[in-house]
Structure formats: structure tokens, C-alpha cells
Amino acid sequence: METALARLETMFQKAESDLDYIQHRLEFEIMKSLPDNLSAEENPVTLLEELSVVKSRYKTLCMQLEKVSLEQKESMNGIRAALENTMKMVQTLQQHADLQLSPLSEEEQTAAQQLTCQTVKEMESLVEEPFGSGSVVPSSVEESKFKPLTEEMLVSVPRSIRSSVKLADVNNLYRELFNHFIVNKNSAALSVSQMNKMNMKATDSRIRILKELAIVELDRQGNVKLVA
Secondary structure, three states, rough: HHHHHHHHHHHHHHHHHHHHHHHHHHHHHHHOOOOOOOOOOOOOHHHHHHHHHHHHHHHHHHHHHHHHHHHHHHHHHHHHHHHHHHHHHHHHHHHOOOOOOOOOOHHHHHHHHHHHHHHHHHHHHHHHHHHOOOOOOOOOHHHOOOOOHHHHHHHHOOOOOOOOOOOHHHHHHHHHHHHHHHHOOOOOOOOOHHHHHHHOOHHHHHHHHHHHHEEEEOOOOEEEEOOO
């Protein structure tokens, strides 16, 4: 989060510096080449005044950014304090109840770490998204084109192929592939290992179901791609 805020502050500082340079350069050009008897409509001083307004707006944004930074830090501190207080309350209750406090299991530790990471990422996104982080935001129009499979469509697949696969699992894989190829406009086919690295939870049976329904196609290497 602090890295994102520092990056935004640097961006605003550079923009302000660029505006200063443009203003000084324009003033120099005016003094150097323009006649003194210009009409009001031709006078570039108006442009310089507009640049001053833009600079003022940038300074206002910088001040707002500092306020956002402070609020983000306070929010993170509040979250950490709440978690610490909750743990202390649980420990106190266990002690009063004469219960032995057992250490967190590996799964519980992993879940706690993921929760912390997710919280930090969400707080960072609140800072980055309003100013444009350069990330690709899927178009709502393209997302609306996704039509999930129905139970009737799944039943139409031969039992030898669909086996005991659940409709929700097939739709989850279908949606991930749709977002990858249609929304994010990727064209290269994906292998099973690549899909699983992207947490698509692809399996041979789910892929075969989508292939049977003519939703995906496989090349000679078994790589998957949505049917155009």
C-alpha cells in the first residue's frame, strides 16, 4: 500500500514539474518571438493562466492523496488492532474455561496469511484504481456475453464423459476460459498446467465436457482454446 502511494506521489510531482517547465518555456517563447501589440484573443497569457489553474488542481490532488494515505494507514492499523483484540479475547475465554490453547494448524495459518494479503491488496486497490494503475479492467459488455451452461446441456453429454462432474465446476472453468480469451482478449491456447497455474482448476473430464458441447477445441498437443 505504501509503495502504491509513493508511486502516485511521484507521479503528481513529476506532472507538476512538467507543467512548470511548459509554463517557463511558453513565457520564454512569448518574450522572444511574439509582438507586443497582440489582441486579447491572440495573447497566450490566457493559456498560461489556464496552466496555473491546472497546477492548482494538481496541488489539490496531492493534498487529497496525503489525506487518503493517512486514512489508509489508520484503516490498516484498525484492522490489525481488531484482529489482535479478537485473538486476545479468544485466549482469555479459553483460559477462563480451563481449555488448553492449541496452536494454529497449517491450514489455519495459511488462511490467516491469505486473509492478511487479501486485505492489503484490497486497501491498495482503493488507492490505485481511481487514478488508473494500467491494469486491464474487463468490459461489462463483454462479460454480459457469458452464458453459463444449464443442467439440460450437461445431461446431453454422454455419461461416459460427464461422469460425476458437477455443473458448477464446469461453469467455473468455462467462465475462467471466457474471461481469459474473450474479456482479456488472449489468443494463445492454454495447456492444463498453464490453466491450473492460473487457478482455473481444469481437469480432463471438465475439458472433455466443454469440448463435447463445442465450447472449446483442442490442438494436437492437447492445448485448450475457446471455439471462435
